[in-house]
Amino acid sequence: MDNKRYAFATEVTGKEIKMFRAKFSLTQARFAHLINVSVKTVERWESSDKPITGPIVPLLRIMLEHPQLEVEFQIPEKQYPLRLWYMHDNQICSVIDVDTRMRRVQVMNYTKDNISKAFGVNEKPTYEEYEAFLESRCFPRTRDKMKLELERLGIPYYDPYMIIEKTQGRMAEDNYWIRIER
Numbered sequence: 001m002d003n004k005r006y007a008f009a010t011e012v013t014g015k016e017i018k019m020f021r022a023k024f025s026l027t028q029a030r031f032a033h034l035i036n037v038s039v040k041t042v043e044r045w046e047s048s049d050k051p052i053t054g055p056i057v058p059l060l061r062i063m064l065e066h067p068q069l070e071v072e073f074q075i076p077e078k079q080y081p082l083r084l085w086y087m088h089d090n091q092i093c094s095v096i097d098v099d100t101r102m103r104r105v106q107v108m109n110y111t112k113d114n115i116s117k118a119f120g121v122n123e124k125p126t127y128e129e130y131e132a133f134l135e136s137r138c139f140p141r142t143r144d145k146m147k148l149e150l151e152r153l154g155i156p157y158y159d160p161y162m163i164i165e166k167t168q169g170r171m172a173e174d175n176y177w178i179r180i181e182r
Contacts, residue, residue, distance in 0.1 A: 011051035137169030
């Protein structure tokens with residue numbers, strides 16, 4: 001039998017949630033977005049005189065003990081015209097902002113696992129490294145019957161960006177993929 005216990009309260013109050021939001025200067029909407037619930041849920045919690053239970057209880061404690069997490073996981077405004085979200089299943093691993101005209105790249109990583117980061121340990125990739133990354137998420141240029149595959153995708157020539165637009169950079173061997181935002 002598993003007798004593990006944890007040093008978390010079993011409940012919080014609406015007043016405590018309001019105090020938490022005030023400490024972090026969060027509106028109800030931003031707080032709801034941070035913890036992945038609806039604004040109506042936050043409103044209900046804060047107006048309730050009943051104890052609130054569930055995953056919110058340890059989450060608030062963790063956030064209070066590690067306030068840098070709110071900033072660490074915040075996604076900044078887009079720096080360049082193109083944004084790529086490098087994902088593993090539903091988890092955001094890296095956000096890549098790209099200025100193709102000026103050939104600039106900025107990456108923000110949201111995982112500590114270097115294997116899951118778009119550029120591994122490289123925090124400041126060059127534009128050429130960005131291009132190599134894109135190509136690594138496509139079928140190889142030397143693929144047998146590549147022209148047939150390009151035709152099937154409706155792409156006139158081998159271009160990693162266009163291939164990723166169609167395939168999301170999905171590979172048969174892994175669960176990583178890319179969402180493009182313009």
